[in-house]
Amino acid sequence: MLFEKIQLEPDEEVLIMVRKHWFVIMAELFGTFVMLLIPFFIMIGLLIFPETLAAFNISLVKYTAVIAFVTAGWLVLTLMAGYTIWTHYYLDLWIITDRRIISIDQIRFFNRNVSIFRLERLQDIEFTINGLIPTFFNFGSLRAQTAGALESNFRSSGLPDPQGLQATIQKAMDARLKDLYGNVSRPLE
Amino acid sequence: MPYQSAFTETAFTLHSALLLGLYVIAGAYVIFSAILYYHWQTYSTDERMTRITLISFFVTTFPLLLIMALILLTI
Numbered sequence: 617m618l619f620e621k622i623q624l625e626p627d628e629e630v631l632i633m634v635r636k637h638w639f640v641i642m643a644e645l646f647g648t649f650v651m652l653l654i655p656f657f658i659m660i661g662l663l664i665f666p667e668t669l670a671a672f673n674i675s676l677v678k679y680t681a682v683i684a685f686v687t688a689g690w691l692v693l694t695l696m697a698g699y700t701i702w703t704h705y706y707l708d709l710w711i712i713t714d715r716r717i718i719s720i721d722q723i724r725f726f727n728r729n730v731s732i733f734r735l736e737r738l739q740d741i742e743f744t745i746n747g748l749i750p751t752f753f754n755f756g757s758l759r760a761q762t763a764g765a766l767e768s769n770f771r772s773s774g775l776p777d778p779q780g781l782q783a784t785i786q787k788a789m790d791a792r793l794k795d796l797y798g799n800v801s802r803p804l805e
Numbered sequence: 806m807p808y809q810s811a812f813t814e815t816a817f818t819l820h821s822a823l824l825l826g827l828y829v830i831a832g833a834y835v836i837f838s839a840i841l842y843y844h845w846q847t848y849s850t851d852e853r854m855t856r857i858t859l860i861s862f863f864v865t866t867f868p869l870l871l872i873m874a875l876i877l878l879t880i
Binding site for chain 1: 819823826827830833834837840841844845848849850854858862865866869870872873876877879880
């Protein structure tokens with residue numbers, strides 16, 4: 617499992633684990649669902665307009681077994697595509713602990729990007745909710761910028777309640793800085 | 806002198822085409838299942854969700870492959 621690989625520090629507490637908003641996965645799976653129904657749409661179309669097949673002198677009854685075979689094959693392939701989307705959705709997540717943020721980006725199978733940055737290095741965290749549907753369903757993108765010799769950014773889109781997430785990270789960052797430096801709000805660089 | 810083809814005549818029947826299709830899909834299915842299993846076992850954070858996903862994958866797809874094989878036997 618994942619936590620055996622990430623290896624949390626002793627006493628490190630996971631505050632929240634965030635995956636993309638359900639609307640994102642539903643929108644992606646809707647395409648797969650439509651693909652799943654394509655053979656049935658074709659069948660219904662051919663039953664409604666039988667003259668199309670009659671023009672080619674083809675009988676549906678004669679090829680029932682072949683049609684069932686091709687439909688089953690199509691369904692297997694479409695389901696495989698659907699499970700790929702689900703896997704990429706589920707394995708793609710942000711883990712926010714009381715010490716760091718772990719951003720896991722499952723791009724494709726065997727293509728995975730894991731970024732870890734410590735809360736005390738966090739310089740700026742910004743959220744964006746852009747568009748009608750994201751506003752209505754309250755999801756958007758979050759961008760975190762860390763301080764360092766080479767400035768680095770982490771960005772993830774389609775996250776649920778980005779404002780709440782920003783607040784959680786900010787609170788965790790403040791607590792972490794207090795733990796490390798007492799009442800000094802920012803470490804001296 | 807009668808015309809002689811350099812090629813041996815082969816009959817690529819509908820049955821052969823479907824059999825080839827079944828082999829291709831079954832091969833892709835086996836490889837995909839192994840990849841899916843590996844990713845979920847290695848990278849998932851929730852054992853219960855891993856179990857649900859893998860079981861539902863096999864429950865929904867394996868019978869379809871069986872149906873394809875059975876149809877091929879009846880043709």
